[in-house]
Amino acid sequence: MTLGNYFENIYKGLKSLAAGMRLTGLYFVRRGDSLTQEYPNNRGTLKLAERFRGEVVMPHNESNEHRCTGCTACELACPNGSIKILTKFIINEEGKKKKAIDTFVYHLDTCTMCNLCIISCPSDAIIMANNFEHSVFDRTKLLKVLNKPESKIMAGVE
Amino acid sequence: MILSIYNFTSLTDKFHNFLSTHLSDGIVLTTELIVAGLLVITFVAVLAMVLIYLERKVAAYMQLRLGPNRVGIYGTGQVVADVLKLVLKEGITPDGADKLMFNLAPYVVLSTCMMALAPIAFGNGLVLWDLNIGVLYITSITSLGVIGILIAGWSSNNKYSMLGAMRSGAQIVSYELSAGLCIISIVVLSGSMQISEIVNSQTDGWWIFKGHIPVIIAFVIFIIAATAELNRAPFDLAEAESELTAGFHTEYSGMKFAMFFLAEYINMFVLCAMAATLFLGGWMPLHIGHWTAFNNVMDYIPSPLWFFGKTFFIIFIIMWFRWTFPRLRVDQLLDLEWKYLLPISMVNLLAIALMNILGWHF
Numbered sequence: 001m002t003l004g005n006y007f008e009n010i011y012k013g014l015k016s017l018a019a020g021m022r023l024t025g026l027y028f029v030r031r032g033d034s035l036t037q038e039y040p041n042n043r044g045t046l047k048l049a050e051r052f053r054g055e056v057v058m059p060h061n062e063s064n065e066h067r068c069t070g071c072t073a074c075e076l077a078c079p080n081g082s083i084k085i086l087t088k089f090i091i092n093e094e095g096k097k098k099k100a101i102d103t104f105v106y107h108l109d110t111c112t113m114c115n116l117c118i119i120s121c122p123s124d125a126i127i128m129a130n131n132f133e134h135s136v137f138d139r140t141k142l143l144k145v146l147n148k149p150e151s152k153i154m155a156g157v158e
Numbered sequence: 159m160i161l162s163i164y165n166f167t168s169l170t171d172k173f174h175n176f177l178s179t180h181l182s183d184g185i186v187l188t189t190e191l192i193v194a195g196l197l198v199i200t201f202v203a204v205l206a207m208v209l210i211y212l213e214r215k216v217a218a219y220m221q222l223r224l225g226p227n228r229v230g231i232y233g234t235g236q237v238v239a240d241v242l243k244l245v246l247k248e249g250i251t252p253d254g255a256d257k258l259m260f261n262l263a264p265y266v267v268l269s270t271c272m273m274a275l276a277p278i279a280f281g282n283g284l285v286l287w288d289l290n291i292g293v294l295y296i297t298s299i300t301s302l303g304v305i306g307i308l309i310a311g312w313s314s315n316n317k318y319s320m321l322g323a324m325r326s327g328a329q330i331v332s333y334e335l336s337a338g339l340c341i342i343s344i345v346v347l348s349g350s351m352q353i354s355e356i357v358n359s360q361t362d363g364w365w366i367f368k369g370h371i372p373v374i375i376a377f378v379i380f381i382i383a384a385t386a387e388l389n390r391a392p393f394d395l396a397e398a399e400s401e402l403t404a405g406f407h408t409e410y411s412g413m414k415f416a417m418f419f420l421a422e423y424i425n426m427f428v429l430c431a432m433a434a435t436l437f438l439g440g441w442m443p444l445h446i447g448h449w450t451a452f453n454n455v456m457d458y459i460p461s462p463l464w465f466f467g468k469t470f471f472i473i474f475i476i477m478w479f480r481w482t483f484p485r486l487r488v489d490q491l492l493d494l495e496w497k498y499l500l501p502i503s504m505v506n507l508l509a510i511a512l513m514n515i516l517g518w519h520f
Binding site for chain 1: 216227481483502
């Protein structure tokens with residue numbers, strides 16, 4: 001190690017330390033970008049990441065139609081059997097017999113939010129919602145039916 | 159009345175005279191010692207709570223969090239709650255531990271660091287014991303604390319504690335050298351080891367302004383060495399949560415753990431107060447050369463306020479270190495001391511001695 005290297009080391013070390021302290025110093029002074037959410041106080045303005053997995057929901061449009069064909073791909077993908085699909089046969093406009101869902105049973109109490117059902121769904125019928133306030137006093141309330149009563153499959157979804 | 163010039167000795171003399179008129183000499187001395195002791199204990203308890211709250215808030219702000227904010231106003235009650243929790247917890251002594259040593263260690267650590275508070279001047283005349291070797295006394299007493307840490311590590315009968323204590327010993331022994339050399343450089347400039355004389359030598363300007371670059375280098379090295387002596391991050395190898403769970407106090411719980419915790423924060427205060435006294439003028443207000451008007455305005459700020467302002471400024475810098483830098487490896491730690499800090503501070507001390515002989519400072 002030459003003498004030049006020695007002083008260069010000191011200079012480099014001090015420079016990098018100063019860079020680090022500058023960043024934390026800026027964080028200390030700028031209070032606006034704090035990441036903490038004071039949750040129970042800001043329920044109205046809570047900001048959650050879009051990828052946050054709260055529960056599985058099935059979106060319906062305004063004429064009470066969903067996109068689920070009842071293919072049971074999600075039921076097969078679910079690692080712990082939280083999804084159970086009961087199917088029925090309906091007669092469509094052309095007079096043909098067709099398979100459709102009767103009830104889409106979703107066990108929120110056993111769901112691990114692994115997202116595999118959403119990935120496996122070929123028709124994007126189910127999505128993950130951001131809602132996470134699931135606490136209830138009665139466990140049976142966590143057994144949910146995702147398709148709304150009297151809902152039908154959207155036209156054009158096969 | 160110019161506040162910073164107000165000498166607290168008149169107050170303590172009044173108290174002494176009041177006692178002397180009513181009691182005999184021996185009882186007066188005992189009473190005064192008890193009062194001083196109680197004041198120190200109260201001060202230490204309040205100080206530790208303030209420092210813990212400060213530390214948590216500073217840490218949170220630097221990590222884009224909010225810190226304690228639920229108990230009390232802005233979370234100030236959190237510290238009280240934590241202290242109550244520690245007081246109520248059971249202090250467990252492990253079966254395999256050396257019972258006497260295990261229970262003795264926290265008292266050794268706490269009493270040594272409280273002894274170091276004696277010669278510190280908190281204000282003009284506000285000092286418990288202004289002895290003529292004040293600086294030497296503080297350095298020697300703060301290095302005694304490592305004995306308590308070694309006792310704690312050895313008596314716990316736990317390999318993590320032992321490793322932590324040995325590391326702490328190695329660290330304090332090596333970093334004391336450069337810290338000592340930096341203190342000596344100020345002793346060279348002020349010509350005295352008495353705290354009051356060191357403060358008085360800075361009446362016309364603090365040493366960090368009067369001493370040019372060598373004193374600034376000494377100040378930086380002293381702050382680094384002090385952080386290392388305190389076993390705080392980035393030099394927290396003695397505790398290193400990720401490697402040694404909690405280092406030398408792994409086996410301690412309840413009040414005995416709280417005493418180590420307390421000692422850590424008091425040590426931080428003592429070393430920061432030392433840095434403030436040596437380099438930033440202690441309780442001395444900011445005086446610039448012959449600007450009489452400016453100096454008079456500064457004199458209106460009470461001297462304890464100056465002292466605590468400077469000390470807390472340095473404490474903030476040390477906290478800033480802790481929440482910015484990653485921990486050093488053992489070899490890096492020893493490299494830094496023996497290859498960089500020690501040679502630099504030796505050359506620096508020579509430069510300061512030369513500067514003092516030739517009268518190159520203001």
